[in-house]
Amino acid sequence: MVTALTASILFTGTANAEDHSAADKAQPKLVVAISVDQFSADLFSEYRSSFTGGLKRLANGVVFPAGYQSHAATETCPGHSTIMTGVHSGRAGIIANNWIDLSIKRDDKTVYCAEDERIDGTSFGDITAATQGDYVASVWHLLVPTLGDRLKKVSPESRNVAVAGKDRAALMMGGHDVDEIYWWKGKGFSTLQGRKISPSVASLNETIAAKIDKARPAFAIPAQCVAHSARIMHGEDKSVGDYAFQRPDGAASIYRGSPDFDGSVITAATVLLNDLKLGQGKATDVISIGLSATDYIGHAFGTEGLEMCIQMGELDRSLGEFFTILDSKNIDYVVMLTADHGGLDLPERMSLQGVPTAQRIDPKLNANAIGETVAEALNIASDKPLLYADGPFGDYYISRDLSEKQRAQVKDSAMALLAAHAQVEAVLDHDDLATIEVPRGSPEMWTLPQRARASFHPDRSGDFIVLLRKGVTPIASTARGYVATHGSPWDYDRRVPILFWRDGIQHFEQPLSVMTVDIAPTLSALIGVDIPTDETDGQCLDIDGGPANSCK
CATH class of the missing domain: 3.40.720.10 (Alkaline Phosphatase, subunit A)
Structure with missing residues (x-):
């Protein structure tokens, strides 16, 4: 079983330690x-x-006010x-709500996290539209x-x-x-x-x-x-x-x-x-x-x-x-x-x-514009984009139609161009992220590469990942009705x-940081379902406390 982080929560209304233990084990x-x-x-x-x-x-x-979705890709599907x-x-x-898979046969290379793109005739489309795209919802990813x-x-x-x-x-x-x-x-x-x-x-x-x-x-x-x-x-x-x-x-x-x-x-x-x-x-x-x-x-x-x-x-x-x-x-x-x-x-x-960092994103900060600038600088003629991305931040993918030498040149040039932009905090290389150990410890102390590593998958993540600066809203225009967002x-x-x-739990508040990956180990211990330690990134939070620690 996973290890316990004791929160010392006590059930109320128990006459003695023996009764208390019985209540905890239920x-x-x-x-x-x-x-x-x-x-x-x-x-x-x-x-x-x-x-x-x-x-x-x-x-x-039982309140943990400082819970963390500890990863960098703070979107609905990853969370x-x-x-x-x-x-x-x-x-x-x-790794995100949507990512790019340049190997799939359909013209639409954007993959939605909750679709099965293997099914012929489907496409992600525009999930914000009334049709919600022409895809088959699936959990296979x-x-x-x-x-x-x-x-x-x-x-x-x-x-x-x-x-x-x-x-x-x-x-x-x-x-x-x-x-x-x-x-x-x-x-x-x-x-x-x-x-x-x-x-x-x-x-x-x-x-x-x-x-x-x-x-x-x-x-x-x-x-x-x-x-x-x-x-x-x-x-x-x-x-x-x-x-x-x-x-x-x-x-x-x-x-x-x-x-x-x-x-x-x-x-x-x-x-x-x-x-x-x-x-x-x-x-x-x-x-x-x-x-x-x-x-x-x-x-x-x-x-x-x-x-x-x-x-x-x-x-x-x-x-x-x-x-x-x-x-x-x-x-x-x-x-x-x-x-x-x-x-x-x-x-x-x-x-x-009076928030000085609050700003909308530069409309020229996107994969198409950056790709065109890189193509001109490297004198690469192509009728297809050099870079693909689902938005201005997150995973960027380099065209597979290029030679290995060209891909390396495009990667270096694009990363340097993006890193120099005033609204970009960091540009992280796929290969560098792959060498970082999955972070442990207090999530508020993690570096940006560690946060990105938590939402990184070697086969799905981009060739590089772009992280924006604090206060930058990655929506250039509000014409479509969205004025604010997340994902940083x-x-x-x-x-x-x-x-x-749960009925009978006495109020307790734990101010120290915990993570959402701690939830499943906590609930599994409560209902008697074993999650091997090597199959979770979290730890059990003792929400029962008392002689019969719920994490035992």
Whole structure:
């Protein structure tokens, strides 16, 4: 078993040490693993005093306020790949949301982390578009098992269930062996190709479809949110900061970017809870829940405006209602809540708040522009790009149509050109990263190469990796509706809360840093599933404490 990091958490209400030990050893019947997309440690700290519902309950449980998605590629897919596997995203094979594979036969060389590009006729397309791309959702890129996968091997009668607002959240947390799995697509929940949607989920889809296009009045503005209501201009004539999620008729396309979206995912989780009678059988069950609205709202409106303030209150309320439903089942359940990454507010608001580093990225800082400059400097004539990348930062790939000598020249020239750019903090060579040991110890102390190493995979990562400076928002224009984002190696994107709650646990707060890779070893020890030490990058956190340490 993995080693223990003791948090000295005590159960209450035990008459003596013998009773206490018995309580500690009891395995919960249901594990509820929740990821709130883009729920940074900063957001948790900022709004913690205002929580009255589910987040208040969790904040009164076992709290690790300095949790870390320790890797550099702080995006949705890599972050979710760490939570239920106990390994860094590079080891999991999930280096980013998207990467480039120049060897695949299709014209579209961009690979989405949760697709199976081996299927003929598919392409990644534009996942932000209404069609969400023409791809087949799949978990095959995930190279390691999840907690649910491991549980099913030792306890086949256990159920492993996942539901989320994004397919990559459901798939990366659920894993390869799932009994039921659903994610939002279009105007309802979808599932794996070849599987049928259950009658109860189909009925829920009909209910959602009947109301999603209808007008919705604005949310009431809570007292604590009034001070957050201030219009911030961005672009030529657009603004954020004072919107309360009112929707006109026919505005289903903006449903995901509202608190109602998380409500639908929680309702779907409740449907699955009831249908499968999770936690009510002889074996322990697992349900993974991915709540995505905070991420969509953070992208569309930033992290510090009225919109996010309303979302935090609604998230707290929705989780409270869900926990009340769980309470009514009279089952022994444990809840873990964390996030896949943090986020950064839009630079226009940060600039008004006096943040000198806040800026949008130079539109010329991209693979095409850099590649053209390099081609001209090296006198390389080509009708295809020299460099490929999914965005201005992260993994860059060099064309395979070049000779080895040309590839080396392009690599040296491009890396030097990028490293000299005022908005670039570091450019890291693939070969150098491959020689670095996977980092251990306190993640806040890791160097940038160590952070990049944690999300590096030798067969999938780029020929070099570009890391931007603090405060640089890698969105040049807000024309597509996104004003803010994440993905950096900096702590505002890496730090997330890690919260545990179970009936009878006494509140404890551990201020020292831990990592999301510690979650799976912690939960596995609680439910009696062995994860060999060499198969995890994390360690067990003792959330029970007392004579019967939960990590033993």
